Amino acid sequence: MQFQPKQKAAPTLGLIGGGQLAKMTAQAASQFGCDVVVLERNQHSPSTGLASHYLVGDWDDPAELLKLGALVDVVTLENEFVDATSLAELEERGHLVWPTAATMRTVQDKLGQKQALADASLPVPRFCDTPTAAEATAAGDKFGWPLLLKKRRDGYDGKGNVTVRSGIELAAAWEKLNGDANALFAEEFIPFQKELAVMITRSQHGESVMYPVVDTVQFDHICHIVKAPAALPDAVAARARDVARRAVEAVGGIGTFGVELFLTSDDRVLINELAPRVHNSGHYTIEGCVTSQFENHVRAVFGWPLGSTALRAPAAVMINLLGVGPGPGEPFGWREALAVEGAALHIYGKSPSARGRKMGHVTALGETVEAALATAQRAANCLRFGNA
């Protein structure tokens, strides 16, 4: 079908990237009557069916970004890897881009992000730049071992990070991350008691709303289970929310942001990482909160008032559905999972399945986290993508 402008009931949203985050953002936008235009590298993506117009192209190419910009009122993104210089070019041509190119430039360089947070006196693990392997070894001797060695750019879900147990392993880690070609930095290893996350939406007018602090359970560095609210003393939860809010302000974030936090054994809250976008740890908000992280992102980028982040039930739990191996995008156990009362199933429509690929998720609400977890787990246990 050809794209033909019409008299519009609502502004048009431009999304860079067409994965599941774009899909769920597009669903939220469609409720408001917004058209959505997606720029995506692959011809098929989870958002294909939800886009009024779907551009296949390289999102780092300013010419492709300008094509997108010409069709929409606001450009936003579903991943942090879009080249900030290309985004800046889009802004210079008069297009609205949220979050801004400047925010993206700060956040996508993980060393720069840490520095910006430290400059704002926010609690972060100790870190330092390590242009050479010798400097990384010196960092380990200073911060203690194990040490985290990280790529400054393009890491996600644990890819681009190595935990180095001792100086002897440093050379191998340096080689694994190709430190001679990739800029690396070192970070103190935090023996956390919990990984927490907070979703925040911040509007262009400086208004911000915060979602509950959640417990996240990771396997293999991939977010696997999210429990809302986190089991925390009120004072710690308040501190986590305050730190998260200030972190998003520190990078001038506009839109929905995910803030990943460590809770140390002595109840300190440290910022692990900012995601300048809707985030896996906020998927539970679709059913779990009055306004989802996706809807609030849409509200924020269009400059509209933000919605309530209150939980709709005492507790909500989300479980990711990861591919266990190659196979079709259609899960095994679909009927059995649908028969689990109270479990909301989200299938992203990706195909094929691959080991570790995020294929969908399940959310359940409950009177307690334990009850919600039991429901979500019952449904998730029915489902399998691919063959191990």
Added chain:
Amino acid sequence: MQFQPKQKAAPTLGLIGGGQLAKMTAQAASQFGCDVVVLERNQHSPSTGLASHYLVGDWDDPAELLKLGALVDVVTLENEFVDATSLAELEERGHLVWPTAATMRTVQDKLGQKQALADASLPVPRFCDTPTAAEATAAGDKFGWPLLLKKRRDGYDGKGNVTVRSGIELAAAWEKLNGDANALFAEEFIPFQKELAVMITRSQHGESVMYPVVDTVQFDHICHIVKAPAALPDAVAARARDVARRAVEAVGGIGTFGVELFLTSDDRVLINELAPRVHNSGHYTIEGCVTSQFENHVRAVFGWPLGSTALRAPAAVMINLLGVGPGPGEPFGWREALAVEGAALHIYGKSPSARGRKMGHVTALGETVEAALATAQRAANCLRFGNA
């Protein structure tokens, strides 16, 4: 964008009609990773952006229906006016159509529908066929005046009905409905105390789930406010649900059906009308129930287990947003409405506005119907489509 089949994660849904009911059904299907193909007469409709493939064509034309059928796993519909003979042809060619052509044939003839319900010993107002104006006058003399004179086909939202106050007015009513060209029938006028509705989803396997009985408030024969649950004695609510369930069974309905009921002043429950599709009186289920009427429709037509219809809060209220006159599809008062905490706004994306056109709706949940109504009303009062 060209339509290209891919390895699918979920079956493809075919929708006849692309209005707001199709849009909300498509949103529910997309959560399951389903592609959606829409056949619609107009190039732009609320579902345009949600369809993987969008066919513009006449849905009464068997050739167009076959094009749709070829692209999808199951065909369903968002209105009751699709020609049943054309649907039957689609079935004969081996396509799955839910509800079936036979059900649609029964339901879309309002006299045939009433007869089918009466044959199943279900409570309906007295009615009779009136091939001539003289027979209509005789019906009034028998049932009493006022009398309802109705077109057997193609009526909706009060269009196609006339309330005839006395025999003197009969000729004018007959002419207004063009009774010489259109088949008409007569129905006893019911001085109801309330109009109720029940949404029901029935699967191919005979499993059925019922939503709460709701109060509907109509202005000018158009559903305007829906309050869930209806303020009713338990016994009356149980009777209403029982009648509604048996009505859908009586026509062999598969998928989600709306059953409109009258509650008489002496607490009798009479069936006003069946809608063989998702229905305006069930929009509140998107936020209000664990599983929406749209999601359960998708589950039913694909033969999947049905989901819980339990309310997520003690009460939910929906208010329709009707155009007050001509103007853009974008509402006035958008920001003010979004600032009303707890109000979920749905804008269908229609343009332009016209007087009485359904442009969107608002839903709010609450501890009581009164509280939910107040929230929904506060948001609805901010919004205006078009100029009076």
